[in-house]
Amino acid sequence: MKITVIGGGAAGMACAILLARSQKSVTILERGERLGRKLSATGNGQGNVTNVRMDASFYHTDDGDKLARILAGFLPADVVAFLESMGGIFLPDGRGRVYPAGRQASAVTDLMRRELSRLGVRVVTGARVAVLSRAARGLRAVWEGGECVSDAVVLAAGGAAAKNFGTDGTAYALAQAFGHTVAPLSPVLVQLKCDPSAVRGLKGIRMDAGLRVVRGGKQIYACRGDVLFTESGVSGDAVFRASSYAAAGDVLWIDFLPDVPPERLQSAVRAGEDGLLCIVPNGLGRFLYKRAQGREELLSLLKAFPLTVTGTLGFDYAQATRGGIPLAETDDGLQSIFCRGLYFAGEVLNADGECGGYNLHWAFASAHAAAEAIG
Numbered sequence: 001m002k003i004t005v006i007g008g009g010a011a012g013m014a015c016a017i018l019l020a021r022s023q024k025s026v027t028i029l030e031r032g033e034r035l036g037r038k039l040s041a042t043g044n045g046q047g048n049v050t051n052v053r054m055d056a057s058f059y060h061t062d063d064g065d066k067l068a069r070i071l072a073g074f075l076p077a078d079v080v081a082f083l084e085s086m087g088g089i090f091l092p093d094g095r096g097r098v099y100p101a102g103r104q105a106s107a108v109t110d111l112m113r114r115e116l117s118r119l120g121v122r123v124v125t126g127a128r129v130a131v132l133s134r135a136a137r138g139l140r141a142v143w144e145g146g147e148c149v150s151d152a153v154v155l156a157a158g159g160a161a162a163k164n165f166g167t168d169g170t171a172y173a174l175a176q177a178f179g180h181t182v183a184p185l186s187p188v189l190v191q192l193k194c195d196p197s198a199v200r201g202l203k204g205i206r207m208d209a210g211l212r213v214v215r216g217g218k219q220i221y222a223c224r225g226d227v228l229f230t231e232s233g234v235s236g237d238a239v240f241r242a243s244s245y246a247a248a249g250d251v252l253w254i255d256f257l258p259d260v261p262p263e264r265l266q267s268a269v270r271a272g273e274d275g276l277l278c279i280v281p282n283g284l285g286r287f288l289y290k291r292a293q294g295r296e297e298l299l300s301l302l303k304a305f306p307l308t309v310t311g312t313l314g315f316d317y318a319q320a321t322r323g324g325i326p327l328a329e330t331d332d333g334l335q336s337i338f339c340r341g342l343y344f345a346g347e348v349l350n351a352d353g354e355c356g357g358y359n360l361h362w363a364f365a366s367a368h369a370a371a372e373a374i375g
Contacts, residue, residue, distance in 0.1 A: 001024050001025065001151050001152070001374075002024075002025045002026075002027075002138075002148075002149075002150045002151050003016075003019050003024050003025065003026050003027070003150055003151065003152050003153070003154065003374060004026075004027050004028075004029060004139070004141055004148055004150040004152075004153045004154070005019075005026060005027070005028045005029070005153075005154045005156055006029050006129050006132070006141065006153060006154065006155050006156060006157050006171070006174070007028075007029075007030065007031075007155070007156035007157035007158055007171070007346070007348075008028050008029075008030030008032070008034075008035035008036065008123065008125075009035075009036060009037075009038050009039060009156065009157075009158055009165075009167075009346060009347075009363070010036065010038070010039045010042075010112075010346065010360055010363040010364065010367075011156040011345040011346025011347070011363035011364070011366060011367045012028055012030070012035075012154070012156035012157075012345070012346070012367070013028070013035060013036060013039075013112045013113075013116060014082070014112070014345075014363065014364050014367035014368070014371075015154050015156060015345050015367035015368075015370055015371050016028050016116060016121050017086075017112065017115050017116060017119065017121070018082075018367065018368060018371035018372075018375075019371050019374060019375070020116070020119035020120065020121050021119065022371070022375045024374070024375075026119075026121045026122070027121070027122040027123075027124065027148060027150070028116070028121060028122070028123045028124065029124050029127040029129055029141060029143060030123065030124065030125045030126075030127060031126070031127060031128035031129070031157075031166050032125060032126075032165070032166040033125050033126060034125060035109065035112075035113055035116075035123065035125075036108075036109035036112060036113065037165045037166065038158070038162060038165040038167065039105065039108060039109045039112075039360075040105050040106040040108075040109045041105060041165070042105050042108075042360055043097070043099060043105055043357070043360075045104070045105050045106075046099050046100075046103040046104065046105055047099050047100045047103065047104060047105035047106075047107065047108045048097045048098065048099055048105075048356065048357040048360065049079060049080075049083065049090060049098050049099070049100070049108060049357060049360050049361070049364075050076045050079040050080070050098045050357045050358075050360065050361040050364070051076065051092075051095075051096045051097050051098060051356050051357035051358060051361065052076050052092050052096040052098065053096040054071060054075065054076050054358075054361060055068070055071065056068035056071060058353050058354045058356075058358045059351055059352065059353045059354075059358065059362070060188075060244060060322060060351070060352050060353075061327055061349075061350055061351040061352075062183060062326045062327055062328055062350050063326070063327035063328045066327045066328075066330075066332060067327060067351055069332060070332070070334070070365050070366060070369045071361075071362075071365055073365065073368065073369060073372070074364060074365040074368040074369070076098065076361065078368070079098070079361060079364045079365075080098060082364065082368075083100075083108070083111065086111045086112065086114065086115045087111055087114075088100055088101070088102075088107070088108075088111055089101040095356065096356070096357075097356050097357050098357060124143075124146065126145075127143040127144075127145075127146065128143055128144065129141050129142065129143045129157075129171075129174060130142055130143060130144070131177075132153065132155075132174040132177060132178075132342075133177065134339070135149045137149065137151075138150050138151045138152070138341060139152070139153045139339075139341055139342060141153060150341075151341060152341040152342070152343060152374050153341065153342055153343065154343045154344070154345055154367075154370050154371075154374075155171065155174060155175060155342065155343070155344050155345075155348055156344070156345040156346045156348065156367065157171030157174070157348055158171065158321075158346060158347045158348060159185070159320065159321025159323075159324055159347040159348060160185050160187075160315050160321045161187055161188075161189075161190075161315050161318040161319060161320050161321045161347070162315070162316070162317075162318065162319065163315065163316055164316070167321075167347070169185065169315075169321075171348060172324065172325065172348070175325050175336070175342075175344070175348070178336060178338045178339040178342060179338040179339075180325050180326075180329050180336065180338060181325075181326060181329065182323065182324060182325060183323040183324055183325075183326050183350040184322075184323050185315075185321055185322065185323040185324070186321075186322040186323060187243075187312050187313075187314055187315045187317070187318030187320075187321065187322070188243055188244045188318060188319075188320050188321065188322045188352055189240045189241075189243060189244070189318060189319035189320045189352075189354075189355050189359070190240065190243050190312045190313055190314070190317055190318035190319065191230060191232075191233060191234065191235040191239065191240075191243075191312065191313045191317060192233050192234055192235075192239055192242070192243055192246060192252070192309050192311075192312055193232045193233040193309070193310045193311045193312060193313065194232070194233040194234070194252075194307045194308055194309060194310055195308065195310065196231060196232055196233075198307055198308075199229050199230070199231075199232075199233060199234070199307070201283065201287055202229035202283065202284060202287055203229055203230060203231050204228075204229065205228070205229045205281050205283055205284050206226055206227070206228045206229075206236065207226070207227050207254075207256050207280070207281070207284070208224070208225065208226060208227075208258075209224065209225075209226075209227040209238065209254050209255055209256050209258060210222070210223075210224045210254070210255035210258035211223055211224065211225070211227060211238045211239065211242055211252060211253070211254055211255075212252070212253040212255075213242050213245050213246045213250050213251075213252060214250065214251045214252075214253060215247070215249070215250045215251075220245055220250075221241075221242055221244075221245040221246070223238050223241050223242060224238060224258055225237040225238030225241065226238055227239060227254055232313070233307070233309075233310075234252070234254075234307065237355050237356075239252075240319065240355040241354050241355045241356070243312060244322070244352070244354055244355075246309050247309065248309055248310055248311050249308070249309065250308075250309045251306050251307070251308050251309070252306070252307045252308075252309060253304050253305065253306055254304075254305040254306075254307065255302075255303050255304065255305075256280055256284070256302050256303070256305065257279070257280070257302055257303065262299065262303060265279075265299055265302060265303070266299065269295070269298065269299060269302075271295070272289075273285075273286055273289045273290075275289065275298075276288065276289065276298075276302075279302075280302070288301050288302065288305075319355075319359070320347060320352045320353075320359045321347055321352060322352050323350055324347065324348055324349050324350040324351075325344055325348055325349050325350060326349075326350045327349060327350060327351060330343075330344060330349075331373075332369070332373075333369055333370060333372065333373020333374075334349070334366055334369050334370045334373065335370075335373055343370040343373065343374065344366070344370065345363070345366040345367040345369075345370045346362070346363045346366055346367065347359070347362075347363070349366060351366070
């Protein structure tokens, strides 16, 4: 049985490995010059491959029940076992995020490349598939300089985020040719923008903070983590998580001292521009002092600093894509309901998770579902 996997990212490589282990003849077609470029940058370069706190509530999709079944079929322990079957050690941190013990994402890519080589998987780089169509027997993929006919094709070509890794959204057209639709696309796990004057002078300041997203006076999301001020707004892992929920016009409320109750601040804050020494970073302290109209407002800003969201930095800076091929247009093995033998895996599907290993877990879980169905 001949299988072609379009896309050499985490989902494509994982699916190819699983298929090759079940004695399938597998070819990976990768438009870039090497496999796993995006995988090598995941988890801030440290390789956050999954999260032990796993369920469908961490995801956005059009079919939560199907997503939950796919997740149940490949648990975090299964991801670790899959990766460690190639070598390496993978360990969780205090927040459940699982990393290679060496904390190097590129090493995860190397691990999977080595396994593909060991299994004899054919890899064709520089192969941007322009046409995918039905053939007399199976499916035909055509790229500049080559073509192949396979019994089944797994489309794992990514979404529209991070074009520098070769995922520019053009792969959706391959599925649309068979009648598939594409749920509206938007960037997620991305920096949020605000009025630059609201954060002027704060660039580079990072805090472990509480973060709430409020829309029309109603809180729609809350989390805690790193908040990093930038020229145009805020970044950091808390902001990336919040970006899955926030929209232009929403207000971010930042609690700079989530472990400190207001009454303790009352006795700690002193008068004057240096009154926040050893409470917040000096640059932030001076900024808040100049903004506040009196001591009470200063105390209030420490626990609830507002920023109005004006947008995001867009797909070029996003880590993941909201939208894509609806799960409702596939069966439980992620086979197309319009074309027998066409399967999907990874970010090309309408399923995106929060920051913390959830999107990479989906890459592995969906690859497993497709490989199992083909097998």
